[in-house]
Amino acid sequence: MTRRARPGLQEELLHHLQPPVPRRRELVSERVAPALADIGDAMAGRGADEVLAALDAAIREAGGTPDAAALREFAARIEAGENPFS
Numbered sequence: 001m002t003r004r005a006r007p008g009l010q011e012e013l014l015h016h017l018q019p020p021v022p023r024r025r026e027l028v029s030e031r032v033a034p035a036l037a038d039i040g041d042a043m044a045g046r047g048a049d050e051v052l053a054a055l056d057a058a059i060r061e062a063g064g065t066p067d068a069a070a071l072r073e074f075a076a077r078i079e080a081g082e083n084p085f086s
Helices: 009-017 028-042 048-061 068-079
Strands: none
Touching: 028 048, 028 068, 048 068
16 A cells, blocks of 8 residues: 655655755745745635734735735635645
């Protein structure tokens, strides 16, 4: 019997194997990524409007400017139970 690795395991391992790039840590996208993944996990199945508000707030808190169209798309996927950030 073979065991299947959990989804995203390979990407996660590759992320950890990447050499540290100091400038990358300064990017808003890198700073907000863990929060977006947490929102995707915690809010799966909730209404898209509620998810959208949480995503928007997380990006603004990290100093970014949200892309409303992209966030609506992500919110719909999270509402459907998918986490596009993990």
